[in-house]
Amino acid sequence: MLAGLDDLRGPLEELYQQIHQHPELSHQERETSTEVARQLRSFGYDVRDGIGGTGVVGILSHGDGPTVLMRADMDALPIREDTGLPYASTRTVTGVDGGEVPVMHACGHDVHVACLLGAASLLAGGRDHWSGRVITLFQPAEEVGDGARRMIDDDLGRVVGDVDVALAQHVLPYPAGHVGTRYGAVLSAAESLRITVYGRGGHGSMPQTTVDPVVLAAMIVIRLQAIVSREIAPTEPAVLTVGSITSGSKSNIIPDHAVLQLNIRTYSDRTRTLVLDAVHRIVTAECQASGSPREPDFETFDHFPATTNDPAATGRVRAAFDEHFGADRTFDLPLQTASEDFSDIPRALKIPYTYWGLGGIDPEVHRTAEESGRLDRDIPANHSPQFAPVVQPTLDTGTEALVVAALAWLGPSNVG
Secondary structure, eight states: OGGGHHHHHHHHHHHHHHHHHSOOOTTOOHHHHHHHHHHHHHHTOEEEEEETTTEEEEEEEESSSOEEEEEEEOOOBSOOOOSOOTTOOOOEEEOTTSSEEEOBOOSSHHHHHHHHHHHHHHHHHTGGGOBEEEEEEEESOTTTTOHHHHHHHTTHHHHHOSOSEEEEEEEEEEETTOEEEOSEEEEOEEEEEEEEEEOBOEETTOGGGOBOHHHHHHHHHHHHHHHHHHHSOTTSOEEEEEEEEEOOSSTTEEOSEEEEEEEEEESSHHHHHHHHHHHHHHHHHHHHHHTOSSOOEEEEEEEEOOEEEOHHHHHHHHHHHHHHHOGGGEEEOOOBOOOOSTTHHHHHHTOOEEEEEEEEEOHHHHHHHHHTTOHHHHSOOTTOTTOOOOSTTHHHHHHHHHHHHHHTTSBOOOOO
């Protein structure tokens, strides 16, 4: 079946470059979803579009057998591209705040879309080799963490019916041509909190008449740093970042409130609860210690679930990868501190899933950086303006990985 990749390679590379050059922000993926639906229909898939806004589902049935769902995310980021590629994005669009923002596929979702369309084409053309049902799901708005939930809320379960397993991959700064799998926890859960603490404003020359929220916020930041280092076991990964503090407008005015924005990443429900409880306890106590005139406000404005691979599904896919790619092209994917919302879909459908990493960096460039101890400096990671997966062998490998993983589940052809 994969022999068809030779004929598909050129058109797939052109499609990838087209998507890369025309990125779209979360919930604005109209051009991308239209092209995805067009391609799927040309392959013979039953297509349902507009799910959750711009989501697209393609379904291909061939005889009796298991149902495999494969997912790709479609959205880009508000980043100005700085790759120097001949097909680099120069697009600007209206952002959520009404202003013009640049847009770039800085996280590799263009790779994901192209590879899943490639796999969809190969599976459609190779129906003599399998039986069952293939579902290709193209999801919007992964970057803002609600695209999967919106598709679920828009009756995704009815559209796809009974599913046996869900599969997904993500291009990462590892050598192109390689795929990495991991049992259990892969990506962290993430919470973003907006915390408002209150003081009593006044003149900077008379601080004794005030409760200074800037000092209060500073004390909170210092105390929060002790949560991971002193309240969480050293063997349990967790990250707490205060990414923003906003307060006041003039040097000689003590303001009446301060706003802190926090990001928390954990890999288990227990640790998540411990960290969140500690944040609430510390903020509330510091407000009391400072004589704050009112209780602080807590708002969760962003949430990503943890991605935790099913051991049996992962083992099955890893065995298929080892057989197809060989041991020299498969690796054990390290624990990732990034987050995403793919797992909301199999969790809602109550099915097992596995999620793997796809290398996207020129192998020689990666090897040189690794040998010199400069991986973090010389290899742009996801969300960097310089992030640019090499076209090949990234597309070939990602397309092959999806087909190989799907065939590990689909039955042998039983259609005469």
